[in-house]
Amino acid sequence: MNEAAQIISNSPLFYSLSSSIVEQIAGKVQLVSYPPDTFIFNDGDPGDSFYIIRSGHVKVVKASQDREGEELVMAVLDPGEVFGEMALLIGQPRSAAVKTMDEVEVFRLMREDFSQLMLENPELLVQMNHVLDQRVSLLDTTSGGSQDALTREKFRSSRREEVDHIMLDLIFKLNMAAGGIEQIEHCKQTAILAQEMSKMLCPMVSEEIISGAYLHEIGKISLSKTLVEKERSGQELTPEESGEFSKIWKYSTDILGPLHNLQRQVNFIVFLGKERYDEMPIEAQILKVADDYQELINPHCRNKCGAEALERIRDGSGTRYNPKVATALERTIEKFNAVLAERQQSYMRCINRALDIKDSYTLSHSLHTQEMSLRIGERLGLGKREMDMLSLGGELHDVGKIFIEQEILNAPRKLTPEEFDIMKKHPVWSANFFAEVPGMDELACIVRHHHEKMDGSGYPDGWKGEQIPFLSRIMAVGDVYSALTTPRVYRRDEQGQKKAFPLEKALEIMDGMQPGHFDGAVFEAFKSVVMVQGS
Numbered sequence: 001m002n003e004a005a006q007i008i009s010n011s012p013l014f015y016s017l018s019s020s021i022v023e024q025i026a027g028k029v030q031l032v033s034y035p036p037d038t039f040i041f042n043d044g045d046p047g048d049s050f051y052i053i054r055s056g057h058v059k060v061v062k063a064s065q066d067r068e069g070e071e072l073v074m075a076v077l078d079p080g081e082v083f084g085e086m087a088l089l090i091g092q093p094r095s096a097a098v099k100t101m102d103e104v105e106v107f108r109l110m111r112e113d114f115s116q117l118m119l120e121n122p123e124l125l126v127q128m129n130h131v132l133d134q135r136v137s138l139l140d141t142t143s144g145g146s147q148d149a150l151t152r153e154k155f156r157s158s159r160r161e162e163v164d165h166i167m168l169d170l171i172f173k174l175n176m177a178a179g180g181i182e183q184i185e186h187c188k189q190t191a192i193l194a195q196e197m198s199k200m201l202c203p204m205v206s207e208e209i210i211s212g213a214y215l216h217e218i219g220k221i222s223l224s225k226t227l228v229e230k231e232r233s234g235q236e237l238t239p240e241e242s243g244e245f246s247k248i249w250k251y252s253t254d255i256l257g258p259l260h261n262l263q264r265q266v267n268f269i270v271f272l273g274k275e276r277y278d279e280m281p282i283e284a285q286i287l288k289v290a291d292d293y294q295e296l297i298n299p300h301c302r303n304k305c306g307a308e309a310l311e312r313i314r315d316g317s318g319t320r321y322n323p324k325v326a327t328a329l330e331r332t333i334e335k336f337n338a339v340l341a342e343r344q345q346s347y348m349r350c351i352n353r354a355l356d357i358k359d360s361y362t363l364s365h366s367l368h369t370q371e372m373s374l375r376i377g378e379r380l381g382l383g384k385r386e387m388d389m390l391s392l393g394g395e396l397h398d399v400g401k402i403f404i405e406q407e408i409l410n411a412p413r414k415l416t417p418e419e420f421d422i423m424k425k426h427p428v429w430s431a432n433f434f435a436e437v438p439g440m441d442e443l444a445c446i447v448r449h450h451h452e453k454m455d456g457s458g459y460p461d462g463w464k465g466e467q468i469p470f471l472s473r474i475m476a477v478g479d480v481y482s483a484l485t486t487p488r489v490y491r492r493d494e495q496g497q498k499k500a501f502p503l504e505k506a507l508e509i510m511d512g513m514q515p516g517h518f519d520g521a522v523f524e525a526f527k528s529v530v531m532v533q534g535s
Helices: 003-009 019-026 085-090 111-120 122-131 146-153 165-172 174-201 203-215 218-222 225-232 239-245 248-255 260-265 267-271 282-297 306-316 323-337 342-358 360-379 384-396 399-403 417-423 426-435 441-448 470-485 503-512 520-533
Strands: 030-034 039-041 049-055 058-063 071-077 097-100 104-110 488-492
Touching (some): 003 019, 003 049, 019 122, 111 122, 165 174, 165 203, 174 218, 174 225, 174 282, 174 323, 203 260, 203 267, 203 282, 248 267, 260 267, 282 323, 306 323, 342 360, 342 384, 342 399, 360 384, 360 470, 360 520, 384 441, 384 470, 399 426, 470 503, 470 520, 503 520
Antiparallel strands (some): 030 104, 058 071, 058 097
């Protein structure tokens, strides 16, 4: 798959489409570059094309009606995201302008080619029509009243709020006293999710929303640990307990009283206890949805699966939650679940670079494991998402070894029991790298369990059989095969050189590990791959 097809296939809009449709789209696009601070198109221009961002960032803007020359920022878009499709789909002029924020490269698809592709591919037509229901900018909901005028101020490009990040970090530590490490992790997850949602809904309030997400629960310092844990787990509260809990939002802002500017910036959190979204400012509407969703999926709170949590949010849409904010949540989760966000990709590249500096063998072993895992996955007929997760899992499954001392990691001998106990912690440490990143929970689980065995004798959790994620079972085979067929520091030949086993010997050893070690179907697929391809 060429670069254009790869970027298109990784776009949240096209992620679910077949590779043949993606390649057809890639064959029609043109690569276009724009310098910073340039209009790609203007409000009122004909909708004759749409765009997929290859690199850089753009903002969707409208001209302010009351301040000539000032822009209202409706959304900020990252690499992989698309724009301009709405006017093209409905056959009307552009309803907003798009302006570059830095050096930008886009793939442009013209109307004629796009129309032909939709005629030839009903699957594409269905996917594009789904877009019509997903417009989410909150600017569209303002109509001119005094409250709307106040809301529109929050979209102005000239609006700048300077957050004191040092003081924010210091106050954030109150979360430990108020609710422990679980509260700290919840607030961080909520901040990441709310920030991504705000980029779609009202970008100019992102800083305040992040600050509010970090600090909105510090008022729990007023509650007993028992009550905090009871509410966190979803148990029903007594009327008296509910009354106590309802005060935490005000207490959170009261604590910030000496920091007048920070208190003003996050004062919207006092509205989080409201039952209806139309009683909240837009910052609180966004934070409320992100907060409730994270609480639903958090294993220390409600521990619901993502699909059930989204359904709960949908059930409250129109009353408890702003429908546009609920839609923005769904779009953000789709974006994260595709493992596509620019931040995620950059984060993973940093980890790999650090791993290579720490121990170049571990990285090469990971890439070898990734290659074999993907070949097994292809033989088993896995879909695109499973293959993407398998690729990432194989590449990143051993990054936790960054925490292991070189003396243990590269010991030219058998490890002592104490040293091996330390080594056995690396799957957990690997998983922890991703556990806090939205959309990475599945990857964290896959990575954590790649040393489990079918008979339950593996580590770190002693899972067995169907308990072990299927992709972890594939990686387990690829991991052992790579370990046997690459030179290892603890395995030496007669000349004292690092030794690798040939294919036939590796297969013999792995056959001897059955049936307790590997999934039978996965192992048979592996054997067919190496016997046919000879490596």
